[in-house]
Amino acid sequence: MFFDSLNYMLFVPLLWLVYQFVPDGWRWAVLLTASVAFYLVLNAPLLLLALAVVILSTYFLGLRLAQVDDDRARVRYLWIGIAVNIAVLFLIKYLRRLVEWRIPDAHSDAFWSHLFVTLGVSYYTLQAISYLVDLYLGTAEPETHLGHLALYLAFFPKLLQGPIERAGDLLPQLRAPYRCSYDNVRSGLLLFAWGLFKKAAVANRLAIYVGSVYRDVHAFGGVSLLLATYMYAIQILADFSGYTDMALGVARMFNIRLTQNFNAPYMATSVADFWRRWHISFSRWILDYIFKPLQIQWRSAGTFGVAAALMITFLFSGLWHGAAWTFAIWGALHGTYLAASVFLKPWRDRVWASVGLEKHPLRRVIQVVVTFNLVAFAWIFFRANSTADAWYVATHVFAGMPAYVMAVIAHAPEITHLKYLWDPILMEKGLRSFVLVIIAVTLMLAGGVVQRRVRIRHQPLWLRWTMYYGLLLCLFYLSIYDDMGFVYFQF
Amino acid sequence: MIRNDLKRAILEALKLEDWQLEETTQAAEVPGWDSLSHVNVILAVEKKFGVRFRNIEVLKLKNVGDLQLLLESKLKAATAGN
Numbered sequence: 168m169f170f171d172s173l174n175y176m177l178f179v180p181l182l183w184l185v186y187q188f189v190p191d192g193w194r195w196a197v198l199l200t201a202s203v204a205f206y207l208v209l210n211a212p213l214l215l216l217a218l219a220v221v222i223l224s225t226y227f228l229g230l231r232l233a234q235v236d237d238d239r240a241r242v243r244y245l246w247i248g249i250a251v252n253i254a255v256l257f258l259i260k261y262l263r264r265l266v267e268w269r270i271p272d273a274h275s276d277a278f279w280s281h282l283f284v285t286l287g288v289s290y291y292t293l294q295a296i297s298y299l300v301d302l303y304l305g306t307a308e309p310e311t312h313l314g315h316l317a318l319y320l321a322f323f324p325k326l327l328q329g330p331i332e333r334a335g336d337l338l339p340q341l342r343a344p345y346r347c348s349y350d351n352v353r354s355g356l357l358l359f360a361w362g363l364f365k366k367a368a369v370a371n372r373l374a375i376y377v378g379s380v381y382r383d384v385h386a387f388g389g390v391s392l393l394l395a396t397y398m399y400a401i402q403i404l405a406d407f408s409g410y411t412d413m414a415l416g417v418a419r420m421f422n423i424r425l426t427q428n429f430n431a432p433y434m435a436t437s438v439a440d441f442w443r444r445w446h447i448s449f450s451r452w453i454l455d456y457i458f459k460p461l462q463i464q465w466r467s468a469g470t471f472g473v474a475a476a477l478m479i480t481f482l483f484s485g486l487w488h489g490a491a492w493t494f495a496i497w498g499a500l501h502g503t504y505l506a507a508s509v510f511l512k513p514w515r516d517r518v519w520a521s522v523g524l525e526k527h528p529l530r531r532v533i534q535v536v537v538t539f540n541l542v543a544f545a546w547i548f549f550r551a552n553s554t555a556d557a558w559y560v561a562t563h564v565f566a567g568m569p570a571y572v573m574a575v576i577a578h579a580p581e582i583t584h585l586k587y588l589w590d591p592i593l594m595e596k597g598l599r600s601f602v603l604v605i606i607a608v609t610l611m612l613a614g615g616v617v618q619r620r621v622r623i624r625h626q627p628l629w630l631r632w633t634m635y636y637g638l639l640l641c642l643f644y645l646s647i648y649d650d651m652g653f654v655y656f657q658f
Numbered sequence: 659m660i661r662n663d664l665k666r667a668i669l670e671a672l673k674l675e676d677w678q679l680e681e682t683t684q685a686a687e688v689p690g691w692d693s694l695s696h697v698n699v700i701l702a703v704e705k706k707f708g709v710r711f712r713n714i715e716v717l718k719l720k721n722v723g724d725l726q727l728l729l730e731s732k733l734k735a736a737t738a739g740n
Contacts, residue, residue, distance in 0.1 A: 304718050439694070454693055463713045466697045473694060509694065 171366055171413075171648065178205070179417055183352075186421060191344045195314045198341075198421065202323040209286060217255045217288055222317045224251045225295040229316070232302045233309035241303060248299040252292040259288045261490070287327045289487065291320045293452055298334045300456055307334040315341050322423070324414040328407075330426040330448035340423050348422060350624065355419035357623070360638050361614060362412025367646035368607040370406035373398045375647075376604070377550070384556045389566040396560065399550050400543045401608060404432065407446070431615065433542070436534035438504040441542055453480050474506035481505065488549070493557055497548040504541055607645050660722055664703065664729060668722070671695070671702035681723025703729060709736065 169175065182201050189197050206215055228248040232241055298319070301307035310316040319338050380387050380395035387395070408429040418425045426448045435441035442450045458480040465472030478499070485498020516525060524530045544561070551557035617623075623631060660679045669677060672690045685691040691699065700716055703709075703725065709732040719725050 304714075306718075306720065459693065459696075460713065460717060462693075462697050463700070463716045466701055469701075473697060 171363060174208075179420070183420055186345070187347060194345055195312075195318050195341060198322060199314055199318045202318065202321040202326060205323040206287070206321070206326060211286070213259065214286065214288065217259050218291065218321055221252060221255055221291055221295050222313075222320055224248060225298060225320065226310070226313050226316045229299060229302050229309050230311065232299065245299055245303045249296055252295050256288055256292040264490075290329045290331055291326065293449075294320055294331050297331065297452060297456065301334055308338075310334070310338055312342075322418070324417040325425055328410050328414070329446075330411065330414070330428045331452050332426055332448065333451075336426060337423070343422070345422055351419050351422055354624065355416045357416070357635065357638070358412050358419065359416030360635075360642065361618070362409040362414075362416060364614075364638060364642055364646070365405040365409030365412065365611055367409075367648060368641060369611045370402050370409060371647040372600075372604045372607055372645070373402035373405065375600075377402055381550055381552065381556070381560075384551070384559050388571075389564055389568050390571050392560050392566075393564045393568075396543055396547055396550075396564065400433070400539070400546050403546065403549075404429070405611060431619070433539050434535055435538050435542075436531055437508060437538055438501060438541060439508060441538055442501075442505075449484075453484050457483055470509055473509050477505045477509065478502040492554045493548045493551055496554065496557070497545050500545040500548065504545075603645060607641075610641060610645075660726055663706070664722075664726055667702050667706040668699055671699045679722050681721065681726070683722045684720065707733060709733065 178201075182197070186194065186197055203215070206218065225248060228244050228251075232244045232248075235241055235244070298307065298310075298316075302309055310319065315338060318341050319332070319334065322337070322341075325332065377395050377399045380391050381399070384392065411428040415425045415427070428447050428449075430444040430447065432441055432445035435444050458476050461476035461479055462473055465476060468475070479502075481498045481502030482495060483498070484501070485494040485496070488494040488497070519525045519530055524533075547560045548554075548557045551560060623634065626634075660681065660683075665679050668679065668688075668691075669675070672688065672695060674689065677688055679688070685696060685699075700711065704711060707729060709729065711728060711732065715728055719728065
């Protein structure tokens with residue numbers, strides 16, 4: 168029951184209706200039952216068992232952590248908690264590899280395939296670790312109500328793909344009394360519809376083009392590879408931020424504010440700035456629980472210590488996405504970008520000053536373009552099916568470019584040869600399909616600007632409803648629904 | 659009230675001329691005090707006062723007031739040791 172399925176669109180309103188008639192003291196039970204039911208329909212019994220182990224171990228270890236004063240005992244409970252969560256994470260993520268080592272065709276067996284589902288485990292285990300570390304550091308209060316803690320870890324809108332919530336942000340909201348808010352329902356529904364548009368109209372449309380190139384990169388030349396890579400940068404943003412909007416929208420209908428995971432990441436002026444805007448809840452997690460301890464541990468090494476901490480942190484980030492060289496290289500690339508920026512920091516302002524752009528608005532434009540291209544380059548490794556494919560794309564994006572540019576120039580005056588402007592991968596799917604992609608992406612960009620700059624609830628009635636109907640029309644005419652799933656479900 | 663020598667050490671590490679630092683001031687409220695420069699602030703304080711903080715003590719810090727309390731506890735321990 169994914170967010171873009173009809174079942175989910177029936178499940179949420181029904182749950183919301185039931186929620187209105189339940190006393191405050193039992194609302195947690197309704198949401199927890201719904202969350203377990205949501206997880207149950209994945210038909211993956213091992214996942215439910217893993218969730219139960221994580222909830223119970225985190226609950227009891229959290230209570231012990233809060234009760235004992237002896238620091239050694241507290242450290243022991245913390246490490247047991249971290250070990251349990253990491254063991255669950257590894258077991259679920261690598262069960263398939265372990266089993267296929269003995270039974271090579273296990274994935275095609277119905278019994279085993281149910282046990283190989285990994286949805287959500289990467290998110291709730293990280294969240295459980297953050298809860299235990301925050302208790303140890305004294306930055307969070309222990310949750311004594313097992314039901315509230317279970318819901319904190321398993322709340323269905325964020326169960327499969329985050330955001331990774333902090334105890335201090337989410338737990339107080341789960342305990343708060345509920346009063347139906349028209350404004351929250353209205354803005355929640357709107358956010359859900361907007362997220363669905365990003366996923367179904369933008370990400371799913373772009374996925375057709377990106378998939379056709381990345382499925383067999385060797386069959387394509389430079390222009391196709393370049394376009395597919397830029398398209399993937401937009402696809403993954405639309406896919407993941409679309410999912411997040413849907414999660415935040417549904418949670419808001421129940422008066423729960425989840426963490427915003429995205430803040431115009433491709434407007435970042437540096438890679439460090441990108442990580443403050445992209446998958447924010449995960450960035451905060453790796454920053455607080457991996458980077459900071461390493462940085463403090465290695466502080467005597469100065470800049471080298473910071474650079475090493477950044478490399479390790481982003482290698483972890485890469486490997487968290489999957490045990491593949493492509494993800495490791497993606498993480499290492501971001502680690503390298505950030506480590507290099509630490510070394511270059513003292514020179515940066517001097518370089519801008521030397522070219523007369525220190526305070527010039529053009530500086531920001533250049534920084535945004537350069538950062539976007541660095542990030543897009545790293546996405547090649549994230550998206551490619553193998554390191555060999557990624558290397559081919561990385562080394563061939565500009566191959567054949569001069570010939571392409573010459574052809575475009577040569578045929579520019581001939582309107583009938585406009586097709587030369589379009590790349591073969593675009594023409595292959597037809598001009599209509601490509602125009603729809605352009606419209607969908609443009610609407611997403613425009614909608615992002617409206618979202619940031621316009622307070623929709625303060626607009627006149629006619630304008631608000633025009634926007635709502637406009638969004639619905641776009642959903643009807645531009646969406647593509649199939650079984651593509653969300654990119655970040657796999658992690 | 660944040661002691662002046664601590665304030666100076668923090669501001670010098672962040673290359674700031676002046677900035678109001680209270681007990682409740684958090685790193686994010688001070689220009690340039692981000693996750694990357696945090697370690698420079700800690701190193702500068704350790705160097706200026708000749709103390710060494712434990713890693714866990716640094717990770718538990720929530721605001722400038724916590725840093726001042728930690729520093730004073732270290733200075734007191736050093737004086738008692740002498």
